[in-house]
Amino acid sequence: MSFSLTTLILVSLAYLSLLFGVAHITERGLLPARWVRHPLVYVLSLGVYAGIWSIYGSVGMASVFGFGYLAYYIGISGAFLLAPVLLNPILRIGRSYQLTSLADLFAFRYRSQWAGTLVTLLSGAAILSLLSMQIKAVADTASLLAPDASPRLTGFLFALAMVLFTVLFGARREQGKESHQGLVVAIAFDSLVKLVAMLVLGGVLLYGVFGGFKGLEVWLDYNVTLSRPFGIQLDDGSWRALMLMSFAGALVLPHMYHMIFSENPSARGLAKASWGLPLYLLLLALPVPLILWGGQALEAPTEPSYFAIGAAYILDHPVLTLGMYIAGLSAASGLVIVSTLALAGMVLNHVVLPIRPPRERDNIYRWLRWVKRILVAVIIFGALVFYEWVGSRLDFAVLGMLALAGALQLLPGALGVIYWPEGNRKGLIAGLIAGSLVWVATLVAPFSYGGDLLTWLGLPRISVVNAHIFTFASLTLNVCVFALVSLLTDTSNEEDSAAQSCSLGALSRPQRRELLSGSSEEFKHQLATPLGMAVAEREVGRALHQLRLPNVEYRPYQLRRLRDQIEVNLSGLMGPSVARDIVKHHLGFKPQATGRSSQDIHYIEKALGDYQSQLTGLAGELDNLRRHYRQTLQNLPIAACSIGDDGEILMWNHAMEDVTGIVAEDVVGARLTALPDQWQELLEDFVSGEELHRYKYRLDMRGRPRWFNLHKSTLSGPDHPEGGSIVLVEDQTETRLLEDELMHSERLASVGRLAAGVAHEVGNPVTGISSLAQNLKLETDNPDILDTADQIQQQTRRISRILQSLMNFARAGNHTPANRYEPVELRRCIDESINLVSLSGKGRSLSFVNDCQPELQVLGDEQRLVQVFVNLLANARDASPEGGLIRISGKQEAYSAIIEVVDEGTGIPADQLDHVFEPFYTTKAPNQGTGLGLSLVYSIVEEHYGHIQVESPVESPVERRADSPETDGRGDGTCVRLNLPAFEAETDTLQD
Numbered sequence: 001m002s003f004s005l006t007t008l009i010l011v012s013l014a015y016l017s018l019l020f021g022v023a024h025i026t027e028r029g030l031l032p033a034r035w036v037r038h039p040l041v042y043v044l045s046l047g048v049y050a051g052i053w054s055i056y057g058s059v060g061m062a063s064v065f066g067f068g069y070l071a072y073y074i075g076i077s078g079a080f081l082l083a084p085v086l087l088n089p090i091l092r093i094g095r096s097y098q099l100t101s102l103a104d105l106f107a108f109r110y111r112s113q114w115a116g117t118l119v120t121l122l123s124g125a126a127i128l129s130l131l132s133m134q135i136k137a138v139a140d141t142a143s144l145l146a147p148d149a150s151p152r153l154t155g156f157l158f159a160l161a162m163v164l165f166t167v168l169f170g171a172r173r174e175q176g177k178e179s180h181q182g183l184v185v186a187i188a189f190d191s192l193v194k195l196v197a198m199l200v201l202g203g204v205l206l207y208g209v210f211g212g213f214k215g216l217e218v219w220l221d222y223n224v225t226l227s228r229p230f231g232i233q234l235d236d237g238s239w240r241a242l243m244l245m246s247f248a249g250a251l252v253l254p255h256m257y258h259m260i261f262s263e264n265p266s267a268r269g270l271a272k273a274s275w276g277l278p279l280y281l282l283l284l285a286l287p288v289p290l291i292l293w294g295g296q297a298l299e300a301p302t303e304p305s306y307f308a309i310g311a312a313y314i315l316d317h318p319v320l321t322l323g324m325y326i327a328g329l330s331a332a333s334g335l336v337i338v339s340t341l342a343l344a345g346m347v348l349n350h351v352v353l354p355i356r357p358p359r360e361r362d363n364i365y366r367w368l369r370w371v372k373r374i375l376v377a378v379i380i381f382g383a384l385v386f387y388e389w390v391g392s393r394l395d396f397a398v399l400g401m402l403a404l405a406g407a408l409q410l411l412p413g414a415l416g417v418i419y420w421p422e423g424n425r426k427g428l429i430a431g432l433i434a435g436s437l438v439w440v441a442t443l444v445a446p447f448s449y450g451g452d453l454l455t456w457l458g459l460p461r462i463s464v465v466n467a468h469i470f471t472f473a474s475l476t477l478n479v480c481v482f483a484l485v486s487l488l489t490d491t492s493n494e495e496d497s498a499a500q501s502c503s504l505g506a507l508s509r510p511q512r513r514e515l516l517s518g519s520s521e522e523f524k525h526q527l528a529t530p531l532g533m534a535v536a537e538r539e540v541g542r543a544l545h546q547l548r549l550p551n552v553e554y555r556p557y558q559l560r561r562l563r564d565q566i567e568v569n570l571s572g573l574m575g576p577s578v579a580r581d582i583v584k585h586h587l588g589f590k591p592q593a594t595g596r597s598s599q600d601i602h603y604i605e606k607a608l609g610d611y612q613s614q615l616t617g618l619a620g621e622l623d624n625l626r627r628h629y630r631q632t633l634q635n636l637p638i639a640a641c642s643i644g645d646d647g648e649i650l651m652w653n654h655a656m657e658d659v660t661g662i663v664a665e666d667v668v669g670a671r672l673t674a675l676p677d678q679w680q681e682l683l684e685d686f687v688s689g690e691e692l693h694r695y696k697y698r699l700d701m702r703g704r705p706r707w708f709n710l711h712k713s714t715l716s717g718p719d720h721p722e723g724g725s726i727v728l729v730e731d732q733t734e735t736r737l738l739e740d741e742l743m744h745s746e747r748l749a750s751v752g753r754l755a756a757g758v759a760h761e762v763g764n765p766v767t768g769i770s771s772l773a774q775n776l777k778l779e780t781d782n783p784d785i786l787d788t789a790d791q792i793q794q795q796t797r798r799i800s801r802i803l804q805s806l807m808n809f810a811r812a813g814n815h816t817p818a819n820r821y822e823p824v825e826l827r828r829c830i831d832e833s834i835n836l837v838s839l840s841g842k843g844r845s846l847s848f849v850n851d852c853q854p855e856l857q858v859l860g861d862e863q864r865l866v867q868v869f870v871n872l873l874a875n876a877r878d879a880s881p882e883g884g885l886i887r888i889s890g891k892q893e894a895y896s897a898i899i900e901v902v903d904e905g906t907g908i909p910a911d912q913l914d915h916v917f918e919p920f921y922t923t924k925a926p927n928q929g930t931g932l933g934l935s936l937v938y939s940i941v942e943e944h945y946g947h948i949q950v951e952s953p954v955e956s957p958v959e960r961r962a963d964s965p966e967t968d969g970r971g972d973g974t975c976v977r978l979n980l981p982a983f984e985a986e987t988d989t990l991q992d
Contacts, residue, residue, distance in 0.1 A: 005149040023182030042269040043276035047191030051335035052137040057396035060305030075246025077278035089418040098572030103346040111494040112425035113577040116350040126406030131383030132391030133399040134332035159384040190334035197327030202287025205294030241468030245404035252410040254342035344375040349575025409435040421499035427486030435478025442470035513589040520553040557669025639729040770796040827852040833869035852890030857983040871933040879905030897982040907953035946980035
């Protein structure tokens with residue numbers, strides 16, 4: 001049974017097209033999101049680790065080392081079982097700073113572009129061997145199934161197909177974006193195909209060849225020599241070396257880093273993978289002995305590595321044979337696609353961009369995509385060349401060992417990222433160079449070009465059996481040089497800061513420094529130089545959206561966050577070194593004063609908030625105490641704010657929000673210049689001044705005056721090296737208003753005491769006038785004189801009552817009635833008041849209109865109410881122009897009598913309305929008024945349980961005559977409105 005090359009090509013293209021279709025419908029959103037993001041999909045995608053080894057290499061190794069083939073699976077399973085302390089920290093760092101590869105991680109942690117470049121070159125050298133192993137497997141199996149097919153042609157066609165599909169899978173999208181869900185689902189489908197194929201082949205061989213487990217036992221008993229490798233002790237050195245290299249593969253192999261960290265949908269996915277991947281690898285490893293023994297029992301015409309194809313071929317089962325070919329193609333293509341994508345990104349970020357940094361162009365994203373596509377082709381065809389020169393002569397075990405031993409050199413540096421903050425770039429580079437040279441000299445060169453060099457040096461000839469000696473030697477030298485050089489050389493401040501960001505439980509402490517750019521708009525113009533305006537606007541806009549900031553940001557703290565986010569985003573796009581250089585040179589800080597070190601407490605607060613669930617013991621208790629005091633400051637009933645020496649607002653509590661009407665989120669992290677003018681001027685002057693207290697400072701807010709007391713305390717000393725001030729703001733507005741009320745009451749009391757003295761002194765002459773009027777009536781019979789005497793007596797009695805009211809007010813206050821109240825008709829009171837006011841010369845030229853309802857009554861003292869209206873009408877008369885109209889209206893509303901006195905005068909200025917009822921306050925010219933009239937009106941109205949209101953200017957409700965003179969621009973007239981309790985006779989009658 002054989003196949004033509006055309007058939008194999010069509011089958012291969014059909015499968016690869018199916019793979020691309022799975023990725024395409026996933027990207028288009030045609031698959032349910034819960035399927036795509038299910039942890040099982042992520043676990044299966046990690047099966048890319050096995051590659052072609054799971055189909056062919058493991059069987060070949062089992063034929064030599066027996067159960068030693070399990071070391072390849074046990075090592076990486078151990079790494080995933082240690083995920084909480086090994087993989088989770090790397091995931092956290094990679095997500096926080098968008099580090100998409102191991103080279104990015106090294107360049108970020110050790111702050112060295114050379115470190116990233118060296119990691120890239122070493123990874124590339126190691127991965128070429130791994131890629132050539134995939135090409136070799138496809139080319140060899142195609143030659144087995146189609147004897148006429150040329151392995152070289154088959155390898156070339158496979159490489160060409162991989163270039164095309166790799167570009168379609170991942171290189172058509174921008175770096176730094178979210179995970180490629182289509183790629184993840186396609187690789188998961190790949191892993192499922194090879195698992196199903198291995199289990200089906202193992203089941204067919206178990207029951208089709210051996211007749212079940214009992215038949216297998218009988219066959220093993222009769223073929224002891226064939227099963228002898230499975231009796232080798234597991235303490236063999238090569239077995240340990242393979243397990244260590246496999247353990248390291250979880251961190252250092254480019255395709256594994258890419259799938260574990262860059263394509264990870266969530267932290268929950270990694271938790272599931274910590275047991276899901278070992279389970280998957282166990283299922284994948286179970287059929288390996290069955291396939292080995294089945295191939296031996298069937299005497300398959302292939303070497304043990306290809307028993308999966310040979311056994312199916314001997315069984316003369318075309319579907320099973322093609323199925324195993326597709327499984328091998330699936331394993332090889334998945335590893336090639338992911339490895340090439342990951343390595344192309346590393347070469348782009350750490351080889352191409354450092355040599356040719358990004359320049360201003362229309363679309364830098366398209367340029368980066370095309371460069372990455374070219375790198376994909378170069379890497380795959382480079383692997384093809386390596387296969388032609390070296391890989392075709394080596395078996396799977398050697399190729400796999402070369403790749404893993406080279407990648408193993410990266411393990412010390414990777415562990416140093418999270419567990420050894422003292423490691424530095426000099427030690428890392430020295431260790432990598434030393435270990436890599438030993439790897440090349442003792443493993444790569446001898447296997448590639450023969451072992452004569454080792455023999456000439458007196459070393460044993462290299463082979464798979466003793467290769468572990470040189471693997472451990474290169475790793476040991478790497479670790480020793482890394483440690484010694486790091487301890488003997490100085491570490492830069494940048495490395496210390498990066499080490500704190502990467503170390504477990506460490507907290508980065510960035511400095512609070514002022515940027516050269518003052519707003520996000522300036523960021524765009526600064527970044528336009530290296531990136532172009534279109535790219536700069538897009539990157540700044542993307543960072544603003546991620547941080548949920550407004551389109552234009554100016555607050556210093558938020559600008560520092562924006563700068564960090566832009567660096568993170570550019571790191572995912574172009575690598576951390578290039579991103580750091582761009583941000584450092586174009587979004588720099590202002591020179592810092594020597595000896596000052598101000599930590600960014602906003603960043604520390606946010607970081608501690610993120611760490612809250614991870615802090616335990618004393619650290620947790622200290623964090624709880626910090627939160628308690630922080631909440632205490634925020635909830636203080638006194639307004640408080642903290643301001644740095646550079647004018648940045650560090651704290652703005654809730655009471656400060658209530659007092660100023662300014663939300664904390666709008667000003668915390670901003671400078672005082674961001675405050676409204678009045679608060680900016682007040683706080684800047686107070687903070688920069690010498691005084692520690694300022695009392696009764698007046699601010700006009702929303703058209704009303706408010707008074708504040710300010711207190712300041714300077715933050716200094718060893719506990720506050722960054723300096724600054726804390727300001728307390730006391731709202732004294734209510735206290736000031738109470739003081740004004742007390743002053744007003746005191747003035748009224750003084751008037752009362754004055755009135756009492758005046759009443760006593762005036763009472764004697766009034767009594768004399770009354771006596772003279774009485775004598776006059778006894779001395780004449782003239783009716784006119786008698787009438788005049790009666791009027792004199794009537795007015796003297798009125799004066800007496802007024803004097804008595806003043807005496808009562810002075811003795812008992814304005815709420816004690818001077819007389820017994822009786823029902824009073826307001827219309828009659830108003831008429832009498834009009835008659836009295838009209839006696840003056842000016843009053844005769846005015847028109848008084850009494851529109852008060854005749855039935856309107858109140859309970860009170862008629863004479864005192866007449867006094868009220870006399871004062872009000874006199875004021876209206878004095879303010880009215882010649883020929884003016886004064887209207888008095890009165891009506892009942894519910895239980896109140898509403899009386900309005902409206903004139904056509906020029907009104908009262910708005911700033912004087914609050915003072916018109918104060919004693920001795922008048923707007924009249926000197927010698928024209930005492931300022932006691934409205935004060936007395938106010939007292940009488942209060943005495944009658946009513947209240948008075950003045951409105952000016954007011955649109956007069958009276959009908960204006962055509963020849964009425966115009967007033968000034970303030971408006972027309974004044975309205976005095978009285979509100980008194982209305983009297984109704986029927987309310988005194990009890991209802992049944």
